[in-house]
Amino acid sequence: MDLVGQFSIFFGTIVALLSNPYNWVLLVVSMVLGIVFGALPGLTATLGVALLTTLTYGLPLNSAMISLLAMYVGAVYGGSYSSILINIPGTAAAAATALDGYPMALKGEGGRALGLTTTASFIGTILGTLALAATAPLIAQLALQFTSYEFFLLAFFGIVISGSLTANDLFYKSWIAGLLGLTLACVGRDNLQSYPRFTMGFSALEGGIEVVPVLIGAFGIPQIIKTMRDPLRVDKPQEVRKILPDWGTIARQFKNVVRSALIGIGIGAVPGVGEDVAAWVSYGTAKNTSRHPERFGTGEPAGVVACETANNACIGGALIPLLTLGIPGSPPAAMLLGALLIHGVNPGPNLPFERPGFLIEVTAIMLLCSAAMWVCGMLLCRQVIKVLRAPSEVFLPIVGVLCVIGSYAIGLNVVNLYLMVLVGVAAFFLIEMEYPIAPLVIGVILGPMADENLRRALMVSQGSFLPFFTRPVSVILLLTIVLVMLNQVPTYRQWQSGLFRRVRRRPTAA
Amino acid sequence: MDDLLRMRRADFWTSLIFFGIAAGMIGSAMTMPLKESFAGVQNAWYVSPALLPLMIAAGLLILATTLLCNAIRTGGAAAALASLGRWAEASRDATVRMLVSIAIIAGYVFGLIPRVDYVIATALFLQVFIAAFYVGRKEIMRLQTASFLLLVAPAFLADLLGVYPSPGTAPRYALDLIVLLIAFGLGLVTWRRLAPDPIGRRRFAITTTVSIVVALLTSVSFKFGLLVPLPAEGPVVRAMETVAIALRKLGA
Numbered sequence: 001m002d003l004v005g006q007f008s009i010f011f012g013t014i015v016a017l018l019s020n021p022y023n024w025v026l027l028v029v030s031m032v033l034g035i036v037f038g039a040l041p042g043l044t045a046t047l048g049v050a051l052l053t054t055l056t057y058g059l060p061l062n063s064a065m066i067s068l069l070a071m072y073v074g075a076v077y078g079g080s081y082s083s084i085l086i087n088i089p090g091t092a093a094a095a096a097t098a099l100d101g102y103p104m105a106l107k108g109e110g111g112r113a114l115g116l117t118t119t120a121s122f123i124g125t126i127l128g129t130l131a132l133a134a135t136a137p138l139i140a141q142l143a144l145q146f147t148s149y150e151f152f153l154l155a156f157f158g159i160v161i162s163g164s165l166t167a168n169d170l171f172y173k174s175w176i177a178g179l180l181g182l183t184l185a186c187v188g189r190d191n192l193q194s195y196p197r198f199t200m201g202f203s204a205l206e207g208g209i210e211v212v213p214v215l216i217g218a219f220g221i222p223q224i225i226k227t228m229r230d231p232l233r234v235d236k237p238q239e240v241r242k243i244l245p246d247w248g249t250i251a252r253q254f255k256n257v258v259r260s261a262l263i264g265i266g267i268g269a270v271p272g273v274g275e276d277v278a279a280w281v282s283y284g285t286a287k288n289t290s291r292h293p294e295r296f297g298t299g300e301p302a303g304v305v306a307c308e309t310a311n312n313a314c315i316g317g318a319l320i321p322l323l324t325l326g327i328p329g330s331p332p333a334a335m336l337l338g339a340l341l342i343h344g345v346n347p348g349p350n351l352p353f354e355r356p357g358f359l360i361e362v363t364a365i366m367l368l369c370s371a372a373m374w375v376c377g378m379l380l381c382r383q384v385i386k387v388l389r390a391p392s393e394v395f396l397p398i399v400g401v402l403c404v405i406g407s408y409a410i411g412l413n414v415v416n417l418y419l420m421v422l423v424g425v426a427a428f429f430l431i432e433m434e435y436p437i438a439p440l441v442i443g444v445i446l447g448p449m450a451d452e453n454l455r456r457a458l459m460v461s462q463g464s465f466l467p468f469f470t471r472p473v474s475v476i477l478l479l480t481i482v483l484v485m486l487n488q489v490p491t492y493r494q495w496q497s498g499l500f501r502r503v504r505r506r507p508t509a510a
Numbered sequence: 511m512d513d514l515l516r517m518r519r520a521d522f523w524t525s526l527i528f529f530g531i532a533a534g535m536i537g538s539a540m541t542m543p544l545k546e547s548f549a550g551v552q553n554a555w556y557v558s559p560a561l562l563p564l565m566i567a568a569g570l571l572i573l574a575t576t577l578l579c580n581a582i583r584t585g586g587a588a589a590a591l592a593s594l595g596r597w598a599e600a601s602r603d604a605t606v607r608m609l610v611s612i613a614i615i616a617g618y619v620f621g622l623i624p625r626v627d628y629v630i631a632t633a634l635f636l637q638v639f640i641a642a643f644y645v646g647r648k649e650i651m652r653l654q655t656a657s658f659l660l661l662v663a664p665a666f667l668a669d670l671l672g673v674y675p676s677p678g679t680a681p682r683y684a685l686d687l688i689v690l691l692i693a694f695g696l697g698l699v700t701w702r703r704l705a706p707d708p709i710g711r712r713r714f715a716i717t718t719t720v721s722i723v724v725a726l727l728t729s730v731s732f733k734f735g736l737l738v739p740l741p742a743e744g745p746v747v748r749a750m751e752t753v754a755i756a757l758r759k760l761g762a
Contacts, residue, residue: 055736058736058737169517170521170577170580172573172576172577173577175569175573176528176570176573176574176577179566179569179570179573180531180570182562182566183531183535183563183566183570186562186563186566190559192557192559193543193553193557193559195542195543195559197538197539197542197559197563198535198538198563221615224611224615225608225611225612225615228607228608228610228611228643229604229607229608229611230604230607231643391644393640393643393644394640394644394716394717394720397635397636397639397640398636398720398724400615400618400635400639401632401635401636401724401725401728402728404618404619404623405628405632405728405732405740405741408623408738408741409732409736409738412738412739414623414624414741417619417623417624417741418619418620420619421615421616421619421620424615425612425616428612432520433517433520433521433524434517447562450562451561451562454561454562455556455557455558455561455562458556458557458561459554459556459557462556463554463555463556
C-alpha cells in the first residue's frame with residue numbers, strides 16, 4: 001500500500017474513533033485516571049494498566065485499547081507531578097525529573113516546570129508513536145522469515161536482555177528470575193502432547209497459569225506491601241501559579257528533545273527495560289552534553305525536558321517489539337500484552353495478517369492519547385494536585401481490592417486469586433533481594449513460545465541442534481544472546497575495558 | 511549487620527530454596543514420557559514434555575550453586591547459620607508492618623473471599639487493613655489484625671476439612687451475618703478505644719466510610735455493570751439484587 005493510502009486509513013481511523021462519543025468519555029476518564037495513578041506515589045503505570053485490563057475486558061477492542069493506552073501514557077506523564085511538587089517521584093520513570101523539577105518548584109517555577117513536562121511528554125509520545133509507525137511494519141516483515149529456531153532464540157533473548165539493564169546486585173539474579181518465570185510457564189498441559197506438567201494433581205492447574213493474575217500479583221502485591229511497610233510521608237505540595245506550555249524553552253531545547261526521544265525509543269524497544277532507565281540515561285546524556293552541566297540539579301529546565309521526553313517516547317518504543325514480535329518492551333507493555341491476549345489479539349509477526357489495520361489503529365489511538373494528555377495536563381493540573389494529599393494507607397488497600405476482584409473477573413476462578421497472592425508475596429521477597437522482576441514476568445509470558453518452538457525445531461531437525469548454528473538469523477540471535485550475557489559478567493567487562501584501554505594507548509605510544 | 515552481608519545471608523537461604531525447586535522439577539520431569547509412547551504416540555527425547563523443564567532445572571542448579579558459593583565466600587552462609595533460631599529482626603517496626611500486610615491480604619484471599627459474601631468480606635478487609643495502618647496506633651493495629659486472623663483462620667480450616675456450609679444454604683447465610691456482626695463489633699470496640707484520641711477517631715470514621723463505600727461500589731460495578739458474578743454471593747449481594755430488580759421494574 002502506498003504512503004497516501006496509509007495516511008488516508010490513518011486519518012479515517014481517527015475520525016471513526018472520534019465519531020463515537022463513548023470513546024471520547026473513555027479517553028478523557030482513562031487519561032485523568034492515568035495521571036492520578038502516575039501522580040500518587042505508590043501507584044505505578046503497570047498497576048494502572050493491570051487494573052484497567054480487568055475493567056475493559058468486556059469492551060470492544062478499540063475502546064479497550066483507547067482506555068489502556070490512555071492509562072499508560074497518562075501514568076508515565078503523571079509521575080512528574082509529585083516529582084516536581086513534593087520531591088517524591090510518583091513513578092520510577094519520573095525519579096530523574098525530581099532532580100531539576102523540585103528545585104524549579106522551590107524557586108516558584110512549579111507551574112513552568114509542569115508546563116514543560118506536559119509539552120515535553122506530548123512531543124515524546126508523538127515521536128515514539130512515529131517511530132512505532134515507521135519501524136513496526138519493517139520489523140514485522142523481517143520477522144516473517146523466522147521459523148521455530150528463531151522464535152525459540154527470540155524468546156530466550158527477550159528473557160536474557162530484560163534482566164541485562166535491570167539487575168542491581170549479582171548479574172545472574174536476573175537469569176534466575178527468568179528461569180523462575182519459565183518454570184511457572186511450564187505448569188499445566190503442554191501444547192504439543194497435552195501432558196500435565198507440575199500440576200500436583202490439581203485440575204485447576206491443568207489449563208496452565210493465567211498470565212494476567214500473575215502479572216497483577218507480581219506488580220501489584222509487592223507495591224502494596226512495600227508502601228504499607230515504608231509509608232510515604234507527603235509534605236504539602238509546592239504552590240503552582242500559572243501553567244503554560246513554554247514553547248519558547250522547548251524550541252531552544254530542540255536538540256535535547258530529539259536526542260532524548262531517540263534514547264527513549266531505543267531503550268523502550270529493548271525488552272523489559274522500562275521508562276525509568278530511559279529517563280535516567282537521557283538525563284545523564286543531557287547533562288554531559290550541556291554547556292552548563294553545573295546547572296543540572298539546581299532547577300535546569302533542560303533536565304526536566306530530557307527526562308520527560310524520554311520516558312514518554314519510551315512508550316512508542318516499548319510497543320515496537322510488543323506488536324511485531326510479541327515481546328513486551330517494558331513492564332506496562334507486558335501488562336498490555338496480557339490485555340491483548342484476553343481480547344483475542346496475538347501480537348507477533350502474524351498480527352498484520354490476522355488483524356490488518358490494527359497497527360494503524362494503535363498509532364491513531366496513541367496520537368489521540370498524546371493530544372488528550374496535553375489538554376488534560378494543561379486544564380486539570382490544579383485538580384490533580386489536590387489528589388496528592390491522599391494518604392497511601394487509605395488508597396493502597398483499595399488497590400488491593402481491585403487487584404483481587406480484577407484477577408477473579410478474568411477467569412471467574414478463585415485459584416487465580418491464590419496464585420496472585422503467592423506470586424505477589426514471592427515477588428516481594430525477590431525484589432527485596434534485588435532480583436529484577438521483569439525477566440520473571442517475561443519468562444511467564446514467553447515460556448510457552450520457547451517450549452513449543454524448541455521442540456518443534458528439534459522435531460524438524462530430528463533432534464539435531466545444528467540448524468541453530470547454520471541459519472543466518474539464528475546465528476545473529478545466538479551471538480547477540482552470548483554478547484548480552486557476557487556483557488553482564490564483571491570479569492568480561494573488566495577484560496573488555498582493559499582491551500579498549502590498550503587499543504587506545506597504542507597509537508599514542510607509536 | 512550491613513546491607514550487603516544481609517543480602518548474602520538471604521542469598522544462602524534462597525540458593526537452598528532454588529536447589530529444592532530444581533530437584534523437584536527434575537524429579538517430576540523424570541516421570542514424564544521421555545522416549546516411551548504417550549497417548550498412542552511413540553516419543554522421541556526432543557519432543558518430550560520434559561525437555562524444557564529439564565533444561566530449566568539444569569540452569570537453576572548451576573545458578574543456585576553459583577549463588578551458594580558466593581554466599582559462602584562472602585560470609586553470608588556463616589551469618590545465616592549464626593542467625594538460626596534468632597528472630598531479633600522480626601521485632602523491628604518495618605518487619606511487623608510487612609508481616610501484618612501479608613497476613614491481612616492472605617487472610618482476605620484465602621479465608622474470606624471464597625466463603626463470605628463479597629460486600630461483607632471486602633468491607634471487613636478494608637476496615638482492618640486501613641485502620642491498622644492509617645489510625646496510627648499500635649494497639650489498634652494489634653486489635654484489628656489479631657481479630658481478623660482469628661476470624662479467617664477457622665473459616666479457612668473449616669473449608670479445608672469440608673465442614674464449611676455450601677453456598678446458598680441457610681447456615682452459610684447465617685455465617686455471613688455472624689461475620690457482619692463481628693465486623694460491626696470490631697468497629698465499635700475500636701471506636702471506644704479511640705475515645706481519648708480525636709484525630710484517631712476522625713481517621714477511623716474515614717476508614718469505615720471508605721470501607722463500606724468501596725465494597726458497595728466495586729460489587730455494584732462488577733455485578734451489575736460488567737455482569738461478573740462475585741466470588742461469594744450472600745445476604746448483602748442478594749439484597750442488592752432485589753433492589754436492582756425493583757428499580758428495573760420501576761423503570762419499566
